[in-house]
Amino acid sequence: MTNLELKISASLKQALDKLKLSSGNEENKKEEDNDEIKIGTSCKNGGCSKTYRGLESLEEVCVYHSGVPIFHEGMKYWSCCRRKTSDFNTFLAQEGCTKGKHMWTKKDAGKKVVPCRHDWHQTGGEVTISVYAKNSLPELSRVEANSTLLNVHIVFEGEKEFDQNVKLWGVIDVKRSYVTMTATKIEITMRKAEPMQWASLELPAAKKQEKQKDDTTD
Template sequence: MKSTNNGPDSEIEIGTACKNKSCQVRYEGTSSNETECLYHPGVPVFHEGLKYWSCCQRKTTEFDKFLEQQGCETGKHNWVAVKETVQRNNCRMDWHQTGSNVTISVFAKCADPTKTIVKVNQVSVDIFIVYEDDKIYSQWLELNGIIDIGKSCVKLLGSKVEIILKKAEPVSWGKLQYESQAGDHSQSS
């Protein structure tokens, strides 16, 4: 059968699983396109024995229960894995801290305020910046400490995006990112 959602030449086999995270629906014909997709738009987080999705924060210690968590957002099913066509760019990212704040600076000139999104929770930051009309910077960070979301802010400046995170406790962070990722993406202060 051919899909109307993924282009005229896309062949979808009966039984194909939806590619959206945590959606358990399988393709059973064109009627499957009419059903609602429940999925997680965030990323899985494994922190101090807890397992949860960055988008909804329903925490569990059991991996099977984590896998069974129903999605927190609704949308359309995605039967075919789509290759990313947008080129991601690397911008210089730096960070520094004071007794009460951690400031992350992403050096992306002329960030578009209508398309730039920074999502935070107490232990992570998800950064998506569109700058210089068509360039994209995307980064997810699991933080080395806990932040106060209500007292944190984002500033879009001419030459950079500043993400100012209020520390929940006035302690020094040895690294920006939690140890499990620090080897891959850490920046020095």
């Protein structure tokens, strides 16, 4: 696997610089505010949409997904309960499968794997995937690829992570492929090895199995 070149836009650099300045100005307050949970704070557990309303929220049962979001062959589901759907909004609305306590503070949550809206389009010579993640962190993000496989790992908005592995429908020229990171999204531009229309972004499961059979017979 090869790490694709990351091109960082001016808009992202400006946004990250602003975030660094604001976080620097708040450092003196951190010790005082460290344990304080503000009203309206969202729960950090996956799939939970509850917000902190006061002390009663500390006793409330959290219904959440203990696993990670998975996007595969057009389907979206959580690894813990595997209720598959092709609709992004339906996926986001899926009720959690685990009961526990809310997680209100970042220091307890650490990095949080979250779903991101993404789509793709193509021209005769290129395929482009757009991942709508704001303020991505170039130093912590990476996109790896070989001619038929793409691994995406994006860290954005400080503590959020997006991961996706894609078995590509066609073959790409890795050396001529690259990633553009802006303040509002990440665009992965893959150069096609041959100028042809792809039937889809991902290789269908049936074709994967055929490939595996061919590999074993060879």
